[in-house]
Amino acid sequence: AQKVTQAQTEISVVEKEDVTLDCVYETRDTTYYLFWYKQPPSGELVFLIRRNSFDEQNEISGRYSWNFQKSTSSFNFTITASQVVDSAVYFCALSEAGSGNTGKLIFGQGTTLQVKP
Amino acid sequence: DADVTQTPRNRITKTGKRIMLECSQTKGHDRMYWYRQDPGLGLRLIYYSFDVKDINKGEISDGYSVSRQAQAKFSLSLESAIPNQTALYFCATSGSDRKPTGELFFGEGSRLTVL
Numbered sequence: 149a150q151k152v153t154q155a156q157t158e159i160s161v162v163e164k165e166d167v168t169l170d171c172v173y174e175t176r177d178t179t180y181y182l183f184w185y186k187q188p189p190s191g192e193l194v195f196l197i198r199r200n201s202f203d204e205q206n207e208i209s210g211r212y213s214w215n216f217q218k219s220t221s222s223f224n225f226t227i228t229a230s231q232v233v234d235s236a237v238y239f240c241a242l243s244e245a246g247s248g249n250t251g252k253l254i255f256g257q258g259t260t261l262q263v264k265p
Numbered sequence: 266d267a268d269v270t271q272t273p274r275n276r277i278t279k280t281g282k283r284i285m286l287e288c289s290q291t292k293g294h295d296r297m298y299w300y301r302q303d304p305g306l307g308l309r310l311i312y313y314s315f316d317v318k319d320i321n322k323g324e325i326s327d328g329y330s331v332s333r334q335a336q337a338k339f340s341l342s343l344e345s346a347i348p349n350q351t352a353l354y355f356c357a358t359s360g361s362d363r364k365p366t367g368e369l370f371f372g373e374g375s376r377l378t379v380l
Contacts, residue, residue, distance in 0.1 A: 152307075154307075181368075183368070191353065191374050192371070192373050192374065193355065193371040193374075195368070239308065241308075243368075252298070252313060252323070253308070253310075255307035255308040255309070256307050257306060257307045258307050
């Protein structure tokens with residue numbers, strides 16, 4: 149069965165600190181996609197990144213970086229020099245892309261990040 | 266205007282009332298989904314539809330029904346609302362590529378409170 153676990157329920161940091169959000173997933177498929185979404189206090193879901201299972205290269209986008217390690221089934225998200233505007237709930241999600249897949253996303257429980265000034 | 270529009274955005278109702286949440290999209294996508302978000306549980310899939318004639322139950326369909334009135338419209342109904350259906354509901358769409366990548370496009374959410 150597919151599962152996504154975000155063990156950190158809440159994280160609180162002071163502005164300019166680096167913070168890493170953990171994501172561990174379970175799947176039997178060899179082809180799958182991993183996602184991160186951000187949900188700011190306004191409530192909408194903002195797409196951050198998609199990574200397919202064949203691409204283990206780490207990715208950096210500004211202050212955001214993602215570390216994908218198939219060996220540990222993890223897809224961690226790091227925010228460097230955090231800012232108050234980074235305060236949000238962050239979701240990791242998994243989609244299996246094998247034959248017959250439905251395109252459904254399986255979400256983790258979410259991690260609430262609070263960045264204090 | 267948003268590509269995926271949900272109405273109403275906020276609704277307060279009483280136990281036993283019938284409620285409909287509506288979703289319309291202008292992305293031309295075939296696939297549409299309804300998710301429910303509860304604190305500490307993430308988002309869970311209620312129903313999904315691949316086209317007007319294809320509707321499927323998700324992880325938590327009990328107490329809900331859906332209607333795909335057209336390619337662009339997908340409604341979620343609570344026939345007799347109960348307090349534990351208080352949640353934030355999201356509609357989402359995705360393209361119908363032969364090998365979909367799972368990337369979903371979400372509406373802004375509908376916050377439902379059942380008293």
